[in-house]
Amino acid sequence: MRKSLIGLVAAASLGLAACGGSSSGSEATPEVTEGGGNECTAGQTLTEGILTVGTGAPAYSPWVENDAPESGEGFEAAVAYAVAEAMGFAKENVTWVRTTFDEAIQPGAKNFDFNLQQYSITDERKETVSFSDSYYTTNQAIVAYTDSAVASMTTLAELADVKFGVQSGTTSLDFVTNVVEPTTEPYVYDDNAAAKAALEAKQIDAIVVDLPTALYISAVEIEGTKVVGQFPAEVGGTTDEFGMVFDLENPLVDCVNTALAQIRQIGTLDAIEQQWLSDNITAPVITE
Numbered sequence: 179m180r181k182s183l184i185g186l187v188a189a190a191s192l193g194l195a196a197c198g199g200s201s202s203g204s205e206a207t208p209e210v211t212e213g214g215g216n217e218c219t220a221g222q223t224l225t226e227g228i229l230t231v232g233t234g235a236p237a238y239s240p241w242v243e244n245d246a247p248e249s250g251e252g253f254e255a256a257v258a259y260a261v262a263e264a265m266g267f268a269k270e271n272v273t274w275v276r277t278t279f280d281e282a283i284q285p286g287a288k289n290f291d292f293n294l295q296q297y298s299i300t301d302e303r304k305e306t307v308s309f310s311d312s313y314y315t316t317n318q319a320i321v322a323y324t325d326s327a328v329a330s331m332t333t334l335a336e337l338a339d340v341k342f343g344v345q346s347g348t349t350s351l352d353f354v355t356n357v358v359e360p361t362t363e364p365y366v367y368d369d370n371a372a373a374k375a376a377l378e379a380k381q382i383d384a385i386v387v388d389l390p391t392a393l394y395i396s397a398v399e400i401e402g403t404k405v406v407g408q409f410p411a412e413v414g415g416t417t418d419e420f421g422m423v424f425d426l427e428n429p430l431v432d433c434v435n436t437a438l439a440q441i442r443q444i445g446t447l448d449a450i451e452q453q454w455l456s457d458n459i460t461a462p463v464i465t466e
Contacts, residue, residue, distance in 0.1 A: 222430040230291045234277070318408065319392035329404060405462070
C-alpha cells in the first residue's frame with residue numbers, strides 16, 4: 179500500500195514540481211524524453227539515456243534491503259528511483275554499480291552518475307567530489323551491549339575511556355576523534371561490517387554510526403545490544419546531512435537538485451522516509 183502511494187506521488191512529480199536549481203516551484207518541469215531522461219539530463223550522464231547509480235559493496239538495511247538496490251526497497255534505493263523518475267528515467271533505464279565507501283569520494287573519474295551510501299556533506303570532501311543537496315539529516319549514535327558499562331553512560335565525560343570502533347573515512351570517525359576524544363585511540367575498520375564483527379567479538383566496547391543504522395544494528399543484527407544514545411547538534415555542533423556524490427563539478431548535480439526539490443515539494447521524500455526510517459528516529463540523548 180505504501181509502495182503504491184510512493185510510486186503514484188513520485189510519478190506526479192513530473193507534472194507538478196519545479197524546474198531549475200531551486201525548490202521554489204516557479205518554473206516548468208524539463209520535458210521528458212521517452213524514459214531515458216529529460217532535457218536537463220541530455221548529454222550529462224555517463225551513458226546517454228541511462229542513469230548509473232552507485233551504492234555500497236555490500237549495501238545494508240535500512241538503506242538498501244537485502245543488498246538489492248534494483249528492487250527499490252530501502253530508503254536510499256527508493257530515493258534513487260524517485261529522483262530518477264523525476265528526471266525522466268524509467269526504472270529500466272536505471273542501472274546500479276558498486277563501490278566501497280572510500281572509493282567513491284576519491285579524486286578522479288567515476289563509474290557512476292551519482293553515488294549514495296550515507297555520505298555526509300563536508301567541506302573536506304567537497305575538494306574532491308561534488309554533492310547534491312541533502313536528502314536526509316541525522317545524528318551520530320553509539321551501539322553497545324546492554325550488559326556493558328557503556329550501556330548506562332549519558333555524557334561525553336563518561337565516554338572518555340570507551341574503546342570505540344568506527345569505519346574509516348567517515349564523519350563518525352571524525353566525531354569520535356574530535357568530539358568524544360577518548361583516551362584510547364579508536365579502532366578503525368574498512369567498513370561497518372568489520373566494526374560490527376569486532377563488537378560481537380567483544381574486541382571493542384562500542385561502535386559509532388548514524389542513528390538509523392545504529393537502531394537497525396541493535397534491533398536486527400547484533401542481539402543483546404542497544405542504542406546507548408545519540409549526539410544532538412548541541413553536542414559536537416553539527417548534524418550529518420547526507421548528499422549524493424558526483425565527480426567534481428559535474429553539471430548533473432543541478433538536474434538532481436531539481437529532482438530532489440520536486441520530490442520534497444510534493445511529499446514523496448517524506449513518504450519514503452516514513453516507510454523505511456519511521457522506526458529509526460528516536461534514541462536517548464548524550465549530553466556534554
